[in-house]
Amino acid sequence: MSGIVLHPASAADLDLLAQGFAPPGAGLPEGGIETPEILAMLRDLAATISPDFEPAAWLVLAGGEIVGLLSLVKPPADGIITIGYGVAPARRGRGHATAAVRALCEWARQDVRVAEVFAETGENNRPSQQVLAANGFACTGRRDDPDDGPLLCWSLTVG
Numbered sequence: 001m002s003g004i005v006l007h008p009a010s011a012a013d014l015d016l017l018a019q020g021f022a023p024p025g026a027g028l029p030e031g032g033i034e035t036p037e038i039l040a041m042l043r044d045l046a047a048t049i050s051p052d053f054e055p056a057a058w059l060v061l062a063g064g065e066i067v068g069l070l071s072l073v074k075p076p077a078d079g080i081i082t083i084g085y086g087v088a089p090a091r092r093g094r095g096h097a098t099a100a101v102r103a104l105c106e107w108a109r110q111d112v113r114v115a116e117v118f119a120e121t122g123e124n125n126r127p128s129q130q131v132l133a134a135n136g137f138a139c140t141g142r143r144d145d146p147d148d149g150p151l152l153c154w155s156l157t158v159g
Contacts, residue, residue, distance in 0.1 A: 065091075080118050116156065137155060
């Protein structure tokens, strides 16, 4: 999928999305991007990470429409950034996540602060596993999370 653009997401952008509105100059798919609770959590997470590392979250745009979000899920440490991503339910299955992760990895290769990109997927989340594999990530192990259950760990060296 070409035509994907990552745009750094501000706290104001995430606030608007949580209220069901698109930031100026962008549209939203029918049904929105994510639940208000998840969007508020991402806003708060980005606010925690941003003072030490920016960008901490990105809008995933296709043709001027916000089709998903990509963010750091914890503060970077030792050159490792940990990412999470999602695509609006109405826009899944179109290659947007694969293209967004590819764009993030291209950005990371140019940022001297980043040596490795890390991600986790649910053990049964085949689409997300395919996104990471298509971008050259290697599955490096698994862990059990009290909230999310069994997870596969993925890593890509970029620096």
